[in-house]
Amino acid sequence: MPASETNSVPASAAEQEVLLSLQSISKTYTTGDVKVPVLHHVDLEIYAREFLVIVGPSGSGKSTLLNIVGGIDTPTEGEVYFQEQNVSRFNEQQLTRYRRENIGFVFQFYNLVQTLTARENVIVAADISAEPMSPDEALELVGLSDRAEHFPAQLSGGEQQRVAIARALVKQPELLLCDEPTGALDLTTGRKILGVLADLNRELGKTVVIITHNSAIGQMARRVVRIGSGTIAEARPNPHPISAEQVTW
Numbered sequence: 001m002p003a004s005e006t007n008s009v010p011a012s013a014a015e016q017e018v019l020l021s022l023q024s025i026s027k028t029y030t031t032g033d034v035k036v037p038v039l040h041h042v043d044l045e046i047y048a049r050e051f052l053v054i055v056g057p058s059g060s061g062k063s064t065l066l067n068i069v070g071g072i073d074t075p076t077e078g079e080v081y082f083q084e085q086n087v088s089r090f091n092e093q094q095l096t097r098y099r100r101e102n103i104g105f106v107f108q109f110y111n112l113v114q115t116l117t118a119r120e121n122v123i124v125a126a127d128i129s130a131e132p133m134s135p136d137e138a139l140e141l142v143g144l145s146d147r148a149e150h151f152p153a154q155l156s157g158g159e160q161q162r163v164a165i166a167r168a169l170v171k172q173p174e175l176l177l178c179d180e181p182t183g184a185l186d187l188t189t190g191r192k193i194l195g196v197l198a199d200l201n202r203e204l205g206k207t208v209v210i211i212t213h214n215s216a217i218g219q220m221a222r223r224v225v226r227i228g229s230g231t232i233a234e235a236r237p238n239p240h241p242i243s244a245e246q247v248t249w
C-alpha cells in the first residue's frame with residue numbers, strides 16, 4: 001500500500017467537510033471545594049472521513065477532550081457541534097441517542113464483557129443500535145470471524161481489541177473515537193490494530209480519531225493535533241503519512 005493511501009482525508013482544504021466542531025471548549029472538574037481546570041478554550045474541527053491523531057502527555061486532557069467529543073462528558077463552557085446539531089445543549093436522553101447513533105468507542109483495555117463470547121459482545125452493541133450491520137460482518141471486517149465463539153479470556157490482547165473495534169463498528173457510526181488503542185499492546189500487535197483502523201477509515205470512510213501519548217502514531221495521520229496543558233499547542237498537516245506497518249516505537 002503506498003504511503004499516500006494510508007488515509008482518506010481530502011487533500012485540499014476546499015473539499016474538507018466539517019463533521020464535528022469544538023468551539024471554545026473549557027472543562028473544569030469540581031469535587032467539593034476543589035476545582036481542577038483541565039481544558040481551556042479549545043477550538044478544534046474534525047473533518048468527515050479524516051484519520052486524526054491527537055497526541056499529548058499524560059494528564060494533558062486528551063481523554064477529557066475525547067469524552068466531550070463522544071458525548072460521555074459535557075463541557076463547562078463552549079459549544080460542540082456535530083454536523084448541524086449543538087451536542088452541548090443535549091439532555092441525557094439526546095446524548096444517549098447521539099452516542100448510540102454516531103459514535104463508536106475503542107478503549108485501551110478493550111472493556112469487553114468477560115462472560116460473553118466475541119460474537120455476543122458485538123451482538124449486545126448491535127441490539128441497541130438503530131441500523132446495525134450484521135455482527136458477523138463486523139467481526140469479518142476486523143479479521144476475527146474464526147474466533148467468534150471464543151470468550152475474551154481465550155483471546156490475545158490484539159484479538160480482544162479487534163472484538164472491541166467490531167463492537168464499535170457494528171453500530172455503523174460516523175465517528176470512531178479511540179483512546180490509546182495500542183496502549184496495552186506490543187509493537188507488532190499495535191501495528192495490526194492501527195492497520196485495522198486505517199482500513200476502516202480508507203475503505204468504509206469512517207472518521208477515526210486516535211488519542212495517544214505515543215507521538216509515533218501521529219506519523220500515520222494527515223493531520224496531527226498536539227495538546228498540552230489543556231490547550232491545542234499545535235495542529236500540523238503531515239503531507240507524507242506512513243502506513244501502520246511502518247510505524248515504530
Ligand SMILES: Nc1ncnc2c1ncn2[C@@H]1O[C@H](COP(=O)(O)OP(=O)(O)OP(=O)(O)O)[C@@H](O)[C@H]1O
Nearest residue numbers: 029036038056057058059060061062063064065213
Ligand atoms: N472526573 C474527574 N475529576 C477530577 N479531575 C479529573 C477527572 N477526570 C480527569 N481529571 C483530571 O484532569 C486532568 C486531565 O485528565 P485526562 O484523563 O483528560 O488526561 P489525559 O491526557 O487523557 O491523560 P492520560 O494520558 O494519563 O490518560 C488530569 O489532571 C486528571 O486528574
